[in-house]
Amino acid sequence: MRWLRDVFKPTDNTAGGGRAAYMAALPIIDATAALFALAFAHTAVAGGIVLPRVEHVAVMALAVAAALAAFASFGLYRREHLLAGTDEYARVVHAATSLAVALVLVDFAFRSDAITRGWLLWFWPALAAIAGIGRLCARKITRAPWRTGPCLSRVVVVGVDQRAVLFAARLAESGYDVLGFLDDFRPVGAHVGCGDWLVLGTPRELPRAAELGADEAIIVPSAVSWESRRACLSARGLGQLAVRVLADRDDVLTGHISVSQRAGVPVYSMQQTRLSRPEATIKRAFDVVVACALIVIGVPFALPRVLARLMSRRPLFDRHELAGAGGRRIVVRTLAGDGNRVVSKLPALVAVLRGDMSIVGPAGMADDGAATPPELRTMKPGLSSAVWADRATVDDASATAIQLDYVRNYSIWRDLQVLWHRALALGRSTRRAGAGSAFWDVRAYGTQRAEQKI
Template identity: 25%
Template sequence: MQTIDPLSAVEITQDKPQLSVVRDRQIRDLAAQPGWRGRYAQRLCLIDWGVGLVASSSALLLRFGAYSIEPFLWQYLLLTLLFPLAWIAVLALNRAYEPRHLFVGTDEYARVVRSGIGLIAGLAIISFAFDLRLARGYVLIAVPLATVVDLSARYVFRQLLHRSWARGERLHRVILVGHARAVADMTQRLRHESHHGLGIIGACLPPGPGGEVTAGLPPIYGNFDDVAAAVNLSGADTVVVLSCPEIDGAALRRLAWQLERDEIDLIVASTLVDVAGDRTTIRPVDGLPMLHVEHPRLKGSARLVKAAFDRAGALVLLTLSAPLLAVVATLVMFGKGGRGPAVFRQERVGKDGKPFVLYKFRTMVVNAEARLPELRNLNDTDGELFKLRKDPRVTPVGQFLRRYSLDELPQLVNVLKGDMSLVGPRPPLAREVAGYPADMRRRLVVKPGLTGLWQVSGRSDLSWDESIRLDLTYVENWSLVMDLAILARTVSAVVRSSGAY
């Protein structure tokens, strides 16, 4: 019996699985881009060399001046030329060029920071061991400058890569292995989140008679025994094995042996939901790899540091934005179609389910809450959240404020009061919380945030389930580095005004 997948126009043989011919043009385009990861690492190495040279040259000029004629200056000229090579070597020792640490996540940036600390420590040890009199000012300028500039350069270089991913270029060419429903779900999720760089070009399903055709499946290349041949036919460079009982430890080991000949990446998708890598550790027990999952950091000294960072940051931002706040308040009070108070107060639910009063610049007409029932059936989002892309209650000034999230600035006062954090889950309304299932209440164990993963991942364009998943991801995997990364991404999200309405 043969059936045709209507979504991919790929023939699927269910009684006697055989490899099928891929006809999708996008899939062929994906398969025509091999070797880009090696070129990416090479260009990254060239960027690091340039960063090292700029940092060491700047340190030479700032420490000794442009017209210095000191007799030992030639030694520092030599050090200036050797510094970029030392910087690259330290980065390589910290595995900052390995593909598994590049492209996504914060691991790459953490390794750059560790490289900077390690280089300072190494220079100090060498200076002491060989009695070298290195100018401390030179070292204290060169290494921190190289670290900061390299972080910025790598971030910009990664953003260029993410833009090419969004255009369907230089993606990892992925074959999914698993059951139809799991394959369809993973395909939908990865295609929705293009910043991961995983392009699904096909799948291998279990052998045996198939049931109803599952919507959303990529092209099917055969069954679990055909994975290696599917990789060769499609030009894939990555195989992702989803959780399924048919692929046990022995079968997975045999698959790894088949793929290692062509250096194909093998990824085993864990059943853990939204748990970051730094919370998991592989611990071998009698030859069996046991995955140890640490509890999320919800208390302790790190949270005290976060609270101090939140309040200090809110105070600084309020001070710097005071003139802007005054201008916006004036526009809101006397703007066309929306005369009235500048600040809108609304009760929201905070940490541990405690209510608090949230402050925002008013973006709607004064009687907006009274008009909500007549607009309820026009909701543009699913779930408990109510949003309209063209809400008639929004004033002209309010549209501008929402586009660039300026209406959120008064929430800095909430952060100073301790009701909110700079980064955290979206502050929900009481009626939203009333509809939460038990596991969704997990997002209430931390303070809500002025910004968060939901803010930098699409804001109102996200579905209800997706926004909740992002909030839970933040709660489970919080770190100060994640907060800093989200704050940096917030600037870009606000400038693009993506999902703002």
């Protein structure tokens, strides 16, 4: 692996310095474009070159600051949206439009004479046009040095096949520094394509690439195994390494994606599946509050069943082992015997209070086999799941897609939505569920009935 370290290690700081200079120049270009747009709008409204009044100068300064904020909110200072394709210019137009709408609302709220309809009519298209032209000129000026090395984005391609080699060649022609390939099926050090590219390792060594200076890793779905693809998408310790996937059908419909272009080819980044600290805190508080409320409400309904089991000297609880967050095995208990499933799961609320489960989450499975996507194990299993259907079964692929969508696009509102659908289903259903404590004794989603999936 010593030679691999030499491949990845930058020989100088020109690439990072060039990128830093370009990113620092963009706000200056945008602020200058906003000033020119303001001057153009003022001249057009005044009918000639007229010095602005003091109040107009203050409004112009605020407009420049607002323009920079609008551009930042649309990701125009994020590297993945720059220097490739037309997405950057589309974002400029969207940012200028949003700024114009915001100025209209400010004018409506404060009734300011400094902002006129004619001024807005000229300012909006002028800002979009001048900022777009400024960024186009900056791109043209910057692209020549990028082709010779000082500002290249360093890319590792994951997977080797004809499509991957053609894509790497196109990246190289467009100014990206292709470091090499990661592949499961070719030996380390093997030459790939017509260039000087080598197989640097396996896809599971992707964190090593992050440590040694690569900026991006682009997965070619047709050239890697499903297991390696999942390992790359769920890898930890990548630092600033951006993992992207060539546009393909798989995974695209299972959650929000961020689409960008590399050498004119669309690639996408999957939404992160890990909860942020505020989201985790809110979800934990939600779980505790709902669990306590359900215990208070449900105990009177469970008492007759508990007394009947005690009087007959039969076991009171059923014991279940589930795959928890991170694949850790957890033990959950439910009321034994037939009866209402909601009542059966009341003892499982102890696991929620203990922090092993959530009120809503991925479906708790007794078997955490290789077919389970690792993204579903980044969250605690839930007593209720987003996988649900009305009096029907759900196949494995659909169930996985529904749960991946829940995990990747999690919000507390999704939990409330799932609970609302659960309440509606309970209100409509008059059926009594048999073997109520066997909720987790399943191996596949397709065996679960509709009332078990909400």
